[in-house]
Amino acid sequence: MSAHLAQVLDLDVGDVVYITGVVYTARDMAHLRIKKLLRDKKSLPEDFDGGVIFHAGPVVKKVGNEWKIWVIGPTTSTRMEPYAKMVAQLGIRAIVGKGGMG
Numbered sequence: 001m002s003a004h005l006a007q008v009l010d011l012d013v014g015d016v017v018y019i020t021g022v023v024y025t026a027r028d029m030a031h032l033r034i035k036k037l038l039r040d041k042k043s044l045p046e047d048f049d050g051g052v053i054f055h056a057g058p059v060v061k062k063v064g065n066e067w068k069i070w071v072i073g074p075t076t077s078t079r080m081e082p083y084a085k086m087v088a089q090l091g092i093r094a095i096v097g098k099g100g101m102g
Helices: 003-009 028-039 077-089
Strands: 023-025 052-054 056-063 066-074 094-096
Touching (some): 028 077, 077 094
Parallel strands (some): 023 052, 052 094
């Protein structure tokens, strides 16, 4: 068992966890896009290895010529269940979301 897996298995509900590094937000359409890119043997827009996926829906607002994240909130992770194996193969180390996954 890897040291990282041992740490995860040692967690209890209510434990505080600090995440450093890259956290990607992704919902249904992002997972579907990644699936299609992999199927078509095309390059992914990012190297997800070691990253974290946050099942979230950001609300963006255009300020001048830039889009800024205004607010972000979790979305139900259950909808992403069909993509769980694919996400694991990308090297994602954690998923943050709302509700459960198998």
